[in-house]
Amino acid sequence: MEETVDREVLRPAPGREPSDAVASHQNPGGSALLDQVFGHDDITLLRHEVLQRLEPGLLGDRLDGFVLAINEVITNVVLHAGGSGRLVLSRTATAVWCTVTDSGPGIPEEHRHPPEAPGAFEDGGRGIWLAYQLCDEVTMATGPIGTTIGLRIDLPARLSTSDLLNGASAGG
Numbered sequence: 124m125e126e127t128v129d130r131e132v133l134r135p136a137p138g139r140e141p142s143d144a145v146a147s148h149q150n151p152g153g154s155a156l157l158d159q160v161f162g163h164d165d166i167t168l169l170r171h172e173v174l175q176r177l178e179p180g181l182l183g184d185r186l187d188g189f190v191l192a193i194n195e196v197i198t199n200v201v202l203h204a205g206g207s208g209r210l211v212l213s214r215t216a217t218a219v220w221c222t223v224t225d226s227g228p229g230i231p232e233e234h235r236h237p238p239e240a241p242g243a244f245e246d247g248g249r250g251i252w253l254a255y256q257l258c259d260e261v262t263m264a265t266g267p268i269g270t271t272i273g274l275r276i277d278l279p280a281r282l283s284t285s286d287l288l289n290g291a292s293a294g295g
Contacts, residue, residue: 153215
């Protein structure tokens with residue numbers, strides 16, 4: 124019997140459309156910064172390792188949000204998907220990707236769509252919502268043999284001296 128895997132791309136937040144010419148549901152590869160298997164006892168260490176692998180200033184003021192999104196996804200793996208997973212952090216010329224894979228039972232249908240903000244007194248349900256708010260793209264491939272969540276954050280535009288002399292601005 125053939126297993127089916129549902130692949131879904133959660134649309135980017137308004138104004139955060141993909142800038143890479145790569146299919147939005149795939150990690151475009153690039154330079155591997157970290158490839159780590161993790162479990163419950165590794166969450167804090169892994170979060171610090173991610174911070175160390177990203178160059179100072181690389182993501183500007185969005186660094187902490189990206190690391191928070193990664194933390195939420197790996198915590199979900201530990202709590203809901205069998206307790207262990209694999210994180211791969213990579214960089215392209217225009218973005219940083221984090222792909223988290225587990226071998227859990229898959230994400231239930233009701234949690235596969237772009238989530239709405241959880242209620243103030245709801246217990247849980249904020250991990251994927253936060254990732255969606257803090258990243259430029261969130262992708263999901265899930266099925267009965269596991270799930271892969273991809274998180275992408277675009278690198279801030281870098282302006283050269285000639286760009287500045289010719290009137291370019293950081294806003295585009």
